[in-house]
Ligand code: SF4
């Protein structure tokens with residue numbers, strides 16, 4: 092017998108009271124819960140980085156780069172449990188190309204992209220641009236080209252330009268703080284816009300989640 | 302100084318007035334809506350030729366489960382007791398007010414009463430199915446638009462498009478959806494769209510020996526469904542959610558969820 096069905100029979104013996112037959116299967120399980128857990132870490136790491144960047148908390152200076160890179164790495168993996176939870180994972184891109192505007196989940200795609208592209212990647216790029224330029228001159232072979240591409244052609248490392256990098260990076264971080272709350276709190280909105288659960292839905296769910 | 306405070310007071314009063322209007326208005330709207338939920342859903346919202354719905358006469362249902370069985374055969378629904386497009390529930394209200402609900406295998410194999418006779422106040426059967434909601438929560442949440450409403454008011458799923466995110470399964474307050482274990486997309490009642498478009502009746506209605514299910518077109522004033530609605534006092538399930546449900550139950554007790 093199919094392991095899913097075998098498992099459902101086991102679950103059925105544990106059901107107390109009555110639930111709709113189609114709801115014996117738990118539809119949003121561990122993989123879904125992992126996602127808010129990971130974005131929680133992303134938001135946390137980002138806030139740590141911004142403590143130094145925006146609020147100038149000197150004690151956390153040594154963790155600055157580490158926390159930004161951690162945020163990026165975790166954000167990239169955050170969608171993996173979500174995509175692997177889909178029964179048709181190869182159709183996942185449809186959310187981005189044919190989003191349905193009334194669906195909280197479709198808009199999530201854009202919240203995620205905003206955070207990834209506008210906040211994290213941009214901030215990291217401003218921080219590392221000088222290094223990219225230097226590395227693209229020092230390294231040889233394929234890595235030279237990788238770094239060259241990463242500079243996006245902006246090779247100017249005069250103190251004047253570096254000051255601009257710093258300033259723009261700071262602005263991005265300031266935008267990033269509310270965005271980190273948004274990204275994490277948005278999960279609450281996905282759950283909150285469901286009418287069917289008595290406990291999980293409500294206008295306060297996004298706040299409680301963030 | 303005096304002037305300033307006065308001005309401030311005035312704008313504050315204005316503001317409070319506005320807030321009060323919004324609050325009272327919202328509260329009133331949310332109280333009024335459920336009461337005309339039936340009327341609202343009955344009126345088709347688009348210029349469509351048909352507007353399909355279903356009536357269920359609970360006084361007639363004997364809990365034989367033939368509808369649930371016929372549906373599984375007609376629509377290739379897996380036989381296991383976790384996948385149903387339609388199923389039958391047995392409600393038993395005990396003398397002490399406790400409500401017992403059972404649906405072993407969706408009622409396909411019939412029912413046994415687990416409550417001793419002397420404790421029963423009353424007992425009845427409730428066939429369940431998709432309500433083909435006019436403001437369906439499932440259509441609203443589908444991230445890719447794979448769940449949609451046909452122009453004649455039937456909620457359908459495009460299974461070449463569904464990504465299987467299960468958001469709609471979570472969103473349906475009536476538990477009408479499941480993930481098909483072989484096709485790996487969501488599946489639900491289609492009101493036997495393939496049959497009704499040929500002028501046939503849905504398989505469940507055809508199988509019912511008591512004619513407890515009455516499929517029909519709410520647009521057609523002479524349809525059996527409209528006649529049924531005129532002659533009976535019908536209610537929909539969970540009217541407070543304002544889903545615009547179009548499955549109308551005669552003799553629905555408040556205990557039914
Ligand atoms: S499971 Fe399919 S039909 Fe349901 S919300 Fe997800 S994509 Fe839409």
Ligand code: SF4
Pocket residue numbers: 430431432433434437438439440456472473474475476477478489544
């Ligand atoms: S009963 Fe459920 S599946 Fe059917 S239209 Fe309403 S929300 Fe959608």
